[in-house]
Amino acid sequence: MLTFFRNFFKTKIGLGITLAFLVLIGFAFASSDVAGTATFGGVAGGDRVAVVGDERIGTAELSEAAGRAVDQIRQRDPTVTMQAFIAQDGLDEVVDQLIDRAAIAKYAKMMGLRAGDNLVNSEIMSIPAFRGADGNFSQDAYEGVLAQQRLTDAEVREDLATGLLAQQLLTPIERGTIMPEALIRRYASLLRERRTGSLVLVPSAVFAPEGDPTDAQLKAFYDKNRERYIRPERRVLRYATFGADSVDDRIEPTPAEISARYERDAAVYGAKETRSIAQFIVPTEQAAIAIRDRVNAGTSFEAAAREAGFAIARSEAVSRSDLASSTSAAVAQAVFSAPRGQVANPARAPLGWYVVRVTDIQTTAARSLAQATPDIREQLRTEKRAAAISDLSAEIDDRLGQGESLSQVAQGLGLELRSSPPLTADGQVYGAESQQPLSPVLRPAIDTAFQMEEEQPQLAEVVRGQAYLIFEVTDITPSAAAPLSEIKEQVTISWRLSEGMAKAREAADRILERLRTGKADTLQAAISAEAERLPAAEQVNLGREQIMAQQGRVPPALALMFSMAEGTSKKLEAGNDLGWFVVDLKDISTDPIADDDPILAATRAQLQGAMSDEHTRQLVRAIRDELGVERNDTAIEAVRRQLSGES
Incomplete structure (x- = not known):
């Protein structure tokens, strides 16, 4: 949850810009509301959580910043709570950011840096939230956002000025970082690394017993591994839909309505x-x-x-x-x-x-009534259709609220009732040979359907203002392990594979032993010494760039090969009782890198970014030491308790 929050603050953008915008702009304009904890009268430990030089950071400021930080994280994870945020040290992160922000701004002013009114004005005009429909700065939009976020013009201008000071102070560090060429070449060569070797899967099926287990053995295995056979909860929905086709007979505009609309919107149709x-x-x-x-x-x-x-x-x-x-x-x-x-x-x-x-x-030029009639007619149709559908949905909602059943409502309105196949909570049809997605018309109902009880009809909006769905749950099959009698064949296969896993591991150990002691000079020779017929070794010759191009979808055996030392052999469980991998790494080589190879530029940019981040952090620490920072742990703890809802 906090990975995004912490990682963002560790970057030069997060540290150099977000520091300055933490209290107001960064979270206020990125989120839709502020946690209602702006005032902290009577917090124990005083009204300050820290002092930077002679500048105080108040408890209310910390409370507001924490609330906005949580709002920011909720954009990626709506389930985040303030309590979880605090439990993962989020409040301490915010305290450190507030201290860094104050220290950077104060030190920048000591160094003679300034952010005047004209520069702040240009920043205000560049913020998208303050633009009108024409794409230009709008005073009304500006004042509206400030009112929504409960901010004043002075607060916004002060915080923007702080951000500009931070940019002036920290940008030279980013621009001035130069990495040694030898270091760049060394890191680039790692990306061009090539590994050769071989691997094999020693399958458990080769060593699995051929006979069937006894009833006692099968029952014991099933009981021990019951979680493997859990079936998801399934629900069947009965539903009916209604929309434009249900109200089209009542939406045709009359000539009088068209004329009245033309007169009302005379300015629209005039010159x-x-x-x-x-x-x-x-x-x-x-x-x-x-x-x-x-x-x-x-x-x-x-x-x-x-x-x-x-x-x-x-x-x-x-x-x-x-x-x-x-x-x-x-x-x-x-x-x-x-x-x-x-x-x-x-x-x-x-x-x-x-x-x-x-x-x-x-x-x-102005348009006459005759010229404007087609547009007005379509406009009125759209409005009347939306109103009629809304009225119909309200009528249905009232009838359901008065206790009418779904069948009664559907019959009264002439709607066709349908039933869905058994559905799972992730929107799939249960039991389909391949994953079959949920019908789009049922998508808006699935979350509600898995929270409601049977015989509780509900109304859902399929397409905003255009199409609706009435539905109820007619059958609920709870999540539970499938009865052994229904999956006996499947459990028997799993038992055989499980029994074969131990012997497959012994075979993998024997193969490794032959390689390590020199009794076999290749993986294939070590495999051939086994009494059982095993698959042939697969030769591998891959570069690290090929592995990285798979973006995390690297097979576990290959991932192991690229983490091993040259000339070593290891084994790895394949999972699902399928067997054991044996991986033999023979050689690690690196091709020379030409002076004009693009990988040098990419590596240089990556390393310089990391180095400039480190220089920035060191500068901020030095600034804090220079100015002096005092933390009021008593007040911070009081804010922590109050945000957590503790007395």
Whole structure:
């Protein structure tokens, strides 16, 4: 659960950027809510959990950061709880990150680094959560996100400034790390390593007894290995579906409804004007006027922006209302008053003075009622269909709540009842020769169906606002071991293989002994000395790159070969009582690496990343030592207890 959390903080991105965003931005804008533990009045041990230099880290700050950390992890594992997070030392991780964050910011300021208002403004504008429908910064979106996360503008700006300071301090470490070429070549050569040898599976079936076990032997084996024969819980669903086809006879719009909709949305069907613009923001009105005058005098808009040190943002077909919502009414008024190709009069918005050039003007003619009728008719059909389906689902829900059975509801509405085959909780049809997936119409019901009791009809949404499912559980077969009488043949085979495993291991040991003592110079010769007829040895000649390309799906015997010392032999259990592998590694070789081999560049990047991470951690530790850090373990323990729900 915490692997993602810990590993992310160990990277240069996690340490250099997430440190600064831990308290507010990093978790606040990545998650949908905050654990409701923002206030900690009366926590024992004082209101601080640590002091970095002369900066205090409060108990409320730790509580909020822990809540957001849990929310972040829940995006990958929704089952995570605060108690589990704390039990795996998550709170200690958060405390360390808060201390590192405060130390980095304070030290950066001591070194003369700064993050001014203009730089913070540019960071705010680059955050996707603050953009409107047109892709540009929206003041309404910005204020909405802050209100949702219960943050103030000052808090966000302070935390962004801290993040910018961290980037300025830590980025040179990342850029300045250089690995010795000899070390790079050594690690790269490991990736080009090639191993040759042989392996064989000594199958337990060769040594399995031919006769049948006695009833007592079979019963004892079955009882000992009962968990092998557990059958999953199965449930049968009876269901009916309804959707658009159930309400299509009541959704045709009337001429009066079409006319009323046309009048209501007159602005939609009237003449419209949109504008394509290029823009950037400057801090003062004087600067904006000067740039406008230069452009209108003949300087290109791009050159004026570049010389002033600003990047141009472009937007296509922006309406006046959209522009006003993303900037200000004054900016929209100025832009829609300017002719095509000209720079509008500078106007102010919360982030500064806008310099905007109108690159194109698009106009749309008004549409008559006759012209708009096809679109309005389809729009009304969609709305009425959704409303009718919603009303029908509400009616069915009410009828089920009043005690009507599924059969009664289906009969009353003329719906066809069907029954599913036995289903397992993972959405498979039980007993199918090959895995047969669950019908898509039943997918939304499977989780609920495996939590409910029989004869409790339920309503589920198949396609949002369009299709629904009514269902009930008609048969439940609990999970249990299959009766021995039904699987006697299967258990007998397993017993034989289990009995053969011991003798297969003895044979594998004899083969290894011949190789180790020199009685056999090859694995095949050691196999041939066995009295039983065994499979021939398989020759292996593989490079490590081939093994790595399998991305974790490496057969266990090959994985063992690539972890052995040269000239050694080992055995490995095959699993499921199938037998024992014997692996004989003869040689490990490495081909020379050319100076222009791409593997050198890839290895260099990987090692430099690891080294820069280590340098970053060492710098942070040195900064903490330089500033001095005091932890208040009493207060931290109090926060831990309160977050865990302890008194």
